[in-house]
Amino acid sequence: MNKILLVIFFLLGSLHVRSQNKRSDSLLAVLKSELTREQAYDHAKEERINRLRIRLFHTENTDGARQYELCSKIFEEYRYFRFDSAFVYVKKMIAIAGQFHKEGELIRSKLLLIGILSNSGFYKEAFEITGAININELSDSLRTDYLILRARLNAGIAEYENDAHLAPDYRRQSERDFRDAEQVTPSNAFEQTIDLAFLPERAAHPELTPDYFYDAIIKQPLSQHGIAMVATRVSYAYTGQDRVLFLALAAIHDIRSSTKETQATFLLGRELFEQHRTEDAYVFMQEAVRSARFYGARNRTVQIETILPLVAGKLINDKQHERDKLLIGLLLFLIVAVVLFFLLVIYRRQFLRIKADEQLIKEKNKQLEHLNEKLWESSRIKEELIGLVLKTCSSYIETLDKIKHQTLHSIKLGKYKDASQFLNTIQIDEQKGQLYSMLDSVFLTMFPNFIASFNALLKKEDQIWPKSGETLNATLRIFALIRLGINEQEAIAKILDYSVSTVYTYKTRVKSRALVPANDFEQRIMEIEFTDGSYFG
Template identity: 40%
Template sequence: MKLYLLFIFVSLFPLSIYASPTPADSLLAVLRSEIGRKNIYDKQKEEHISQLRQKLYASQSTGPEERYKATLGLFEAFKDYRFDSTFYYVRHLVQLSIQMNNPRRIAENRLRLGTTLITAGMFKETFDCLQGINERILDKSLKKSYYILYSWAWSDLSKYNADRIYAPEDMEKKFQYLDSAIALTTNGSFEQLILQAQQNPASGDDPAHYYEELLNRKLSEHEKAMVVTGLSRYRNGAEKVRLLAIAAINDIRTSTYRAQAMLDLGNTLYQQNKINDAYFFLQQAMDQANKFGSRMQRYQVARALPIVAAKRDLMAKRERQRLLFTLALVIVIMVIVGLTGFIIFVQLKKVRTGERIIRENNRLLAEKNKQLWEEGRIKEEYIGFFFGELSRHILQLDKLKNNVQRKVKSGSTDVALRQLEKIDIHEERQQLLYTFDRIFLKLFPDFVEAINSMLPEKDQLKPKVAGTLTTQLRIFALMRLGINDNEMIASILEFTVSTVYTYRFRLKSKALVPAEDFEQRILGIQIAD
């Protein structure tokens, strides 16, 4: 009966998880998540048990065989879940076996009773139960289970004693009964290999070898879980944590509270100095032991948990001390940094004040340089223009003077007058203004667009001839050149002062920008590079 092989194993996931290893830290995270969901799994377990109880109640009106099967079903459901209920139903199985006068079932259920007692750490009661069984009447299968239960009992008693006097004797008896059980198994069977893996290490066999051999076989999911659990005892570090985490996750999902995986996981993490994780999982192991009701489980956890808790408290105390020291050090550093920062701040403030003054001076200098450059460009263009015009007019006057003098000396006064009448002053002025427009637009090619951008579309100033300016545009062109006096503008353009004023006022009133900003923006129109 494979039921009795479970005394050294706990349930695990299918072997596919072992074949494709998941990192230990990831599995621990999954385990924590599953612990938060254990009430869901327990509810499913309770629903299943409720159905079995209904089946037992229904069997009261039928024969003893149906009651036996229903009671056995409840025993199987409770054996890893609740000790008290397991104990209750296994006693009923014994009573039903006696009532049915079935010697084999009586022996079989006494073995089940012994198994239940040993799970709770009731050593005396377990040995009393075993001694009440007549070994000579057991068949091969029951005898094998009988030896396995004895081996289990001596093994747990050895763990409970944990001394140098009785524990070695208990372990010796465990191996003797284990050898007797192995002798009754079929050669090469799963049962034989799994028991051989528990033999005395002094025999020279490598227990991991049996597990690895079994892993190469086609096994059921439960058998795979048993093998992987056993193999975890012969692995170290992260691999051991990974295997035990898988087992503990399976225990949560199957509502298995008679389990060793959580305890072993906590102890393993403690050995790896992962104290907080170890403390958490040992607390979960204690919860499992309390829920199942096993004195042995509680004893095992109770021995480990205070040690881990004490080290956890010590670590917390040291951490607090380190934190206080660090805090004090940080405060001192902050004070030093604060004083240094204040000094630097004062110095930086002085430097920045100086930089601002320098930047402002540089800005003013740049503006002045730009202004001088613009003035230079304007003077260069217009001085050249006026020298050219003056030269042209001087030549014309000289030519006219010579012609008039010749005509007058020759007595041709009428011809001289006609030559003087040929001079068109209006045309000369228009030519002068055209030349002015051409030179200005060369210096300020975007001037017309800039003015119109500040005016509504209907009031925009559009010269009739490309490359020229309108009268209003010339007024503002002269302003851009720095001639802002209305009298001077009127003199240059041969207007009255009131006319110049009217043009300026009218255009400002139509502008899209504030009137006080209009002329200022005109002065800001950039000269072409």
């Protein structure tokens, strides 16, 4: 059971840390955005001051109350904005109060003077004025203000001196003055709520979370500067991201109220520096030193300038380290890029070689396919021609057999005249015509587009077409035999019963009129497509 509770507490703690980190980072983003609008806030404040100064200029010198009121308002505008201007107007307030014998206003003005002298590091002058005031003659309200001012003055000296021997005495005196002020004027409910953040036993009260105090500050009807002061005070009760949360809140409202006399931005930069967030720390430290110089806070300027070089040095080291890492990364990237480039070159070469081999294989396959087609075509032509020869031979054998029997029969009977007459009835030319007609029919069955394809190679006026009733004429028949693969002129001459010179003349005459070169004509004839329309099928 105890282990389960520990796990639950651990998980809740982790969730709280992540929530606080997210909230503080969100406020830091808002703060950076507000820094870009700082000049606008300052310009608005200066316009308010100018309007008040014009009203003061037109106020009668005899109207002391009105003069004091306007000087007080101008002082309040300058109080945390510019020390030298605030000093001028608080001195005017003291002079007016003394001139018109306003004792309460005089003491109040001197207390205001102590406050700005303390803020600007004029501790000696502030102590002189503090020592000249008789605390016993003050009202409870002024006595409380006096004690709080003296407490802050001693705390400021202790922080500025930061000495092991003298600083503790200043801190003890500061604590006594705060206690005395509490006794004179007890804290109100809101102040008591804020004091709970500093309870030693705060851990025993789980409801007293940073969110509790954050919400309490935001919901309280405070001025911009008031929110910044309370948030800065609460930040001392926390560390880490919780402290960043309150300091960022304080810095945001200091910018919005044009407060230059501020610790929040400096403390935020220092806290971020301790968290090794150097870049953000440097940005806020720069803002803090600009504000301190603008206000005229010598003590704060010195304090910041002792730390700022450390932050800047760390930032430079971090940037150098990042540049080194970037250079190393870039170098590794270049090495990888070079290796990948060479691998890509090698791959490309291999790829191109493979593509070339594939192309060569495709070409070889096409050649093989073409060769196979030619072989198949040649085989089919031979089959057709063999069929034609067998059929023709069979017919002639049958005819010769009839002639033999008829002739022998007539000779046996002694009818020699009848035998002679029978032999004279056999027409060789007619038999040749039948043979050529059969050859033409077989050829045109295998090459039905031959005549059209042949004439496409000739000019229109030179084209050769069969006459009516013809299948092929002598010229077409010569080139038909060439398409069948019979290239020798002697073989063509024997088949067609022509002389070799006649075959040569026919061929030469056609080639000379062709639309293609004479040397390519027979090749184009061989390209006429074969159709497997089997004559004997």
